[in-house]
Amino acid sequence: MGRRFVIEADGGSRGNPGPAGYGAVVKDAATGEVLAETAEFIGHATNNVAEYRGLVAGLHAARELDPEASVHVLMDSKLVVEQMSGRWKIKHPAMRPLAAEAREIFPPDAVRYEWVPRARNSHADRLANEAMDAGRRGEQWRPSGVPEPAAAPSQEDVGATAPAAPPPGWSADLGTPTTFVLLRHGETALTPQKRFSGSGGDDPELSEAGRRQAEAAATALATRGTVQAVVSSPLRRCQETAAAVAARLGLDVRTENGLRETDFGAWEGLTFAEVKERHPADLDAWLASDTAAPTGGGESFAEVARRVAVARDKLIARYAGRTVLLVTHVTPVKTLVRLALGAPPESLFRMELSAASLSAVAYYADGNASLRLLNDTSHLS
Template sequence: MGRRLLVEADGGSRGNPGPAGYGAVVKDAGTGAVLAEAAEFIGTATNNVAEYRGLIAGLRAARELDPGASVHVRMDSKLVVEQMSGRWKIKHPGMRPLAAEASELFPADAVRYTWIPRAENAHADRLANEAMDAGRRGEQWRPSGVPDPAAAPSREDVGETAPAAPPPGWSADPGTPTTFVLLRHGETALTPQKRFSGSGGGDPELSAAGRRQAEAAAAALAARGTVQAVVSSPLRRCRETAEPVARRLGLEVRVDEGLRETDFGAWEGLTFAEVRERYPADLDAWLASETAAPTDGGESFAEVTRRVALARDKLLARYAGRTALLVTHVTPVKTLARLALGAPAESLFRMELSAASLSAVAYYADGNASLRLLNDTSHLR
């Protein structure tokens, strides 16, 4: 059973619409101890938008602490509390996507909402005003006691035990990442035989073993409860792997062409040994250079990288700050992992990726990425 968390959130606008900000605090429901704070200046917006943004920030902070928690939300916004409780209809079209985003962060039965007087929401109200004050000064809000990273401390300030500076280009406050959970499809009849199976072949279905793997992955992902969207390669084996996950999570499967596997040309359906025997020069060239393509119209790794990177950027824009499951293939998963690491193309041959394995990459607003998981198969054992 998860923790019991209390979320208090507020938002404000000086003008309605006008300069706006939100604040949110997460507390332990039993002790009242403060576990996390969040606040942000959001530019020109209405009070209602700012209040919803505060709710979303509070729920996100609670989810980062414990995605399995039961959450009690307390706000002085009657509108947000009644709409999120389902007692009032959401008539304004601008509120609907915000309410939908909030509702996707935890299962409906894990969150309850209570209206409180403004005086009882002083902590979140203070954070929202601090964020608006910071925005007026052209600054970002930061928790009290956290120094301005733009102010260079003296040696006397930091002493001899100061931590090393972050690598160049890394932000001191990268914000909530967008996370892609990467699920390789389950087995097909070709998988145990280690045959080339790309997007130019016969589009095989999952085998019985592959269907069992897809159900196991679905159960594991449903238990985690963090996935908010499911996107699949158009190929059948991926769609058949994605469907059990989406069904358990109550989501729809979106299809993205950019997530399809490499087209292996004349090598489709062959083993590595058979390709070595029939096309030795082409295989050597393919292994030596990312710009070399498989025989008879296949895709080079450079072409696949461009395609996958475009799909990545499009999905990052669509699911900013959220967690999306991408059901795809060996080469796209390895490509996303190597791009996150800044590794060379030859690293593709140095990664193991099992059928129905899980990997994960987090992407931050400052442009950096972090590989968090690679080839996890614990849910299959």
């Protein structure tokens, strides 16, 4: 049984739309103790987008404390509460992906929403206004009493205030977006055999063909010259692919555990036909619902989506306004694309994603995302 949390979340815009920010606080439901605070200036946005961003940030903060928690969300936005409770439809395109993301952080039965008057939401309101005030000064919000970091910038952070221009056709309307260039790793011995190969198997290395694909991707990305950081799944095939690209770009590789592939449980190493023969009922359930897990303790797609969303938000915050190469796997790439589009879970089965292919998603200050590229293999020709 997980812990019980109360989340108070709010957002605001000075102009609606205008300079906007959000705030959220996580409290212990029994004692009222403040466990986490988060706030951010998000640039030009509407009140409703800022409120949704506050909700998403609060849910992520609660999940970091305990992914098994039950959560009671208090907000003074009637719109967000009614939409997230399923009583009102979500018609605005800027809010649909944010609502979809919020629903995937915790299981639906773990979250309860309640509208409260603004006076009962003053803590989150204060944080949102602090974030907007910080943005007006050209600063980022940080908790009271926490001084500005004095450490020398790392190699990754040099030039963060003046990011390189994105490639032609990738410019944003709301300032420089954070752009994730998504590279699926090169082939392993299991890839051409179309066997399930996740994070619960033997962690195979790249094949000779996979190493050639990694070098081809490195050449293409070096030619574009826009990647400013490289982040990889911890699995060997991604680390090897990322190392080939990073060496060509003169960058280091940062590892993000949330980018690992799905754990396919007892299906690891099997073909689809073999799984259908040995575990037909489990396979049918898995194909029908994103909450169904593979046989033997694997991960459901809903579980993968929650950890990928956490990793995404962490990386957007770290690399704001920059172009970052994420070297990862089929499911995380498809999940990032699905969340950006606000598409249903079944869309995962309707995307083609080749080994060493490139995709790209841009994330804007108003909370919107834009799919820029999907399954580009032109560099492998």
